[in-house]
Amino acid sequence: MEKSLILIKPDALQRGLAGEILSRFEKKGMKIVAMKMLHMDRKLAEQHYSIHKGKGFFAELINYITSSPVIAVVLQGKSAVEVIRRTLGETDPAKASPGTVRGDFGLDIGYNLVHGSDSIENARKEISLFFGTDELVDYSRDIDRWIQ
Ligand SMILES: Nc1ncnc2c1ncn2[C@@H]1O[C@H](COP(=O)(O)OP(=O)(O)OP(=O)(O)O)[C@@H](O)[C@H]1O
Ligand SMILES: [Mg+2]
Numbered sequence: 001m002e003k004s005l006i007l008i009k010p011d012a013l014q015r016g017l018a019g020e021i022l023s024r025f026e027k028k029g030m031k032i033v034a035m036k037m038l039h040m041d042r043k044l045a046e047q048h049y050s051i052h053k054g055k056g057f058f059a060e061l062i063n064y065i066t067s068s069p070v071i072a073v074v075l076q077g078k079s080a081v082e083v084i085r086r087t088l089g090e091t092d093p094a095k096a097s098p099g100t101v102r103g104d105f106g107l108d109i110g111y112n113l114v115h116g117s118d119s120i121e122n123a124r125k126e127i128s129l130f131f132g133t134d135e136l137v138d139y140s141r142d143i144d145r146w147i148q
Helices: 010-014 018-028 042-048 058-065 080-088 101-105 120-130 142-146
Strands: 003-008 031-038 070-076 114-116
Touching (some): 003 018, 010 018, 010 058, 010 070, 018 031, 018 070, 042 120, 070 120, 080 101
Antiparallel strands (some): 003 114, 031 070
16 A cells, blocks of 8 residues: 655644644545654755755755654555645645645645655655654554445
8 A cells, every 4th residue: 555755844833733634634544654743954854855956945945844843744545645645735825726735724835834745756765764664553444444
């Protein structure tokens, strides 16, 4: 079953939206298999967003993601990567559809509340950046036969 990484970003935590956001994924049927709260340092932030190095918004992005704690979560479920990205909505909350996390709660591209891995390969890399293999919990839920 596919796994993906989400980061509940500083603005979501500061605004008291962490539970609301996590709840949407739980209600969708996703299984939480790892979770931790951390204050990202610049090294981890630059690794996580290394693909954006050199872009105009990079410094601002690193300042923002390191400005306050985040919650890193590994979610597991059918087509987890794609389903999570669709649940988050477009990068720019002003353009994201209502019903998505960004569409419902955000306004500015720099404050878009949640990160979600954008491919299976990047999900694998990002999960290993934030979690050791021993931190991923393998368990079954009785309700999964009703979700599939
Ligand atoms: N043009 C831009 N101006 C300002 N900030 C931007 C811009 N493009 C992207 N960002 C910021 O950089 C982050 C990473 O950009 P990316 O293109 O990976 O978007 P994303 O995959 O939707 O977001 P994330 O990786 O955080 O899930 C975005 O979440 C956004 O906060
Ligand atoms: Mg991205």
